[in-house]
Amino acid sequence: DQQVKQNSPSLSVQEGRISILNCDYTNSMFDYFLWYKKYPAEGPTFLISISSIKDKNEDGRFTVFLNKSAKHLSLHIVPSQPGDSAVYFCAASPLTQGGSEKLVFGKGTKLTVNP
Amino acid sequence: NAGVMQNPRHLVRRRGQEARLRCSPMKGHSHVYWYRQLPEEGLKFMVYLQKENIIDESGMPKERFSAEFPKEGPSILRIQQVVRGDSAAYFCASSRGHQETHGYTFGSGTRLTVV
Numbered sequence: 001d002q003q004v005k006q007n008s009p010s011l012s013v014q015e016g017r018i019s020i021l022n023c024d025y026t027n028s029m030f031d032y033f034l035w036y037k038k039y040p041a042e043g044p045t046f047l048i049s050i051s052s053i054k055d056k057n058e059d060g061r062f063t064v065f066l067n068k069s070a071k072h073l074s075l076h077i078v079p080s081q082p083g084d085s086a087v088y089f090c091a092a093s094p095l096t097q098g099g100s101e102k103l104v105f106g107k108g109t110k111l112t113v114n115p
Numbered sequence: 116n117a118g119v120m121q122n123p124r125h126l127v128r129r130r131g132q133e134a135r136l137r138c139s140p141m142k143g144h145s146h147v148y149w150y151r152q153l154p155e156e157g158l159k160f161m162v163y164l165q166k167e168n169i170i171d172e173s174g175m176p177k178e179r180f181s182a183e184f185p186k187e188g189p190s191i192l193r194i195q196q197v198v199r200g201d202s203a204a205y206f207c208a209s210s211r212g213h214q215e216t217h218g219y220t221f222g223s224g225t226r227l228t229v230v
Contacts, residue, residue, distance in 0.1 A: 004157070034218045043119070043206050043221030044158070089157060091218070101210070102148065102171060103218070105157035 003027045004092050006106035014114055019077040021109050023090030026071065030092035034103065035064060035075045038087045047088075048075070080113045087111070119144075119209050119222035120189075127228045134194040134201070136225045140209030147190040148219060149182060152204045164190060197229045 005024045013019045023033075031052035036044035050057040050064045050073070057064050063076045077084055087110045091103040120139040128134050140147050145166050150158040160174040164184035175182065179197075184190040194201055204226050208219035 006157075036218065036221075041223070043121075043208075043223045045221070046218040049218060091158075101146070102160040102163055102174070103158075104160070105150075107155070107157040 002106075003030075004090055004104050004106040006088075006090055006109050008109050009107070010110040010112070012112045012114060013080050015082055016079045019075075019080045019084065019111055019113065021075040021077075021088050021090075021111065023073050023075075023106055024071055025073075025092050027092070027094075027104070028071075029094045030104070032093045033064070033066060033073050034091045034093070035062075036089040036091060036105075037084075038089060038108070044089055077111075080111075082113050082115050085111055085113050119207055119220050121205075121207050121222035121225050123225060124223065125226050125228070127230060128197045129230055130198060131196050134197050134227055134229075136192040136194075136205050136207075136227070137189045138192070138207030138209075138222060139189040140207075141220055144209035144211055144220070146210045146212055147184050148208045148210075149190075149192050150206045150208065150221075152206065152224075154203075158206060161192070194227075197227075199229050202227055202229045 003026050034049040035047040037047050038044045048059050048062045048064050050066050066073045087108040089108045090106040093103050147164045149161040152158045162175050162182045163171040179195045181193045204224045206224045208221045210219045
């Protein structure tokens with residue numbers, strides 16, 4: 001059973017436009033969410049995160065929105081640049097005191113930004 | 116300012132051999148996590164270690180897989196008697212501890228191919 005789902009395996013957008021990547025989760029115990037970006041043959045790189053006490057977090061061109069009631073989060077990239085082309089992974093974790101900090105990842109969405 | 120170092124980058128093993136994957140965390144990081152990524156899948160948690168202690172190995176297969184993080188030296192993920200299904204990218208990540216604002220730092224991974 002997949003607890004974190006990224007239903008779009010791929011997304012293609014034009015340079016300068018907005019990219020919206022979506023993620024759904026099923027586990028109500030998740031209360032911390034992260035987005036990672038991954039280039040081929042490299043490890044994932046942390047991009048942005050959000051805790052469940054917020055509904056929005058912004059960092060430059062990247063904004064993450066969280067809708068707890070819908071168990072849905074999205075990553076907005078605006079404006080999109082060709083260098084943003086990569087696989088984006090959504091991940092979730094319960095913020096348990098003293099617990100394991102393991103992350104549950106979605107399968108990823110491959111973003112292609114066309115010049 | 117080295118990041119998380121994993122070696123080897125690529126490892127080819129015949130069925131039945133042992134695979135040994137190494138991970139040196141970032142300086143100052145005492146928490147290490149191992150994840151596996153099968154083709155077309157997201158990353159799956161395997162094990163979480165602190166120095167000389169296994170904290171959570173709930174994602175590790177019960178047989179043939181073991182991990183350690185000794186007082187001195189890198190963390191080692193050992194796979195005995197490898198089978199074709201063990202072919203995957205194995206990523207190590209490290210952190211200082213409880214993360215509130217940002218995620219782990221991942222290494223570039225070891226790509227294991229079992230022939």
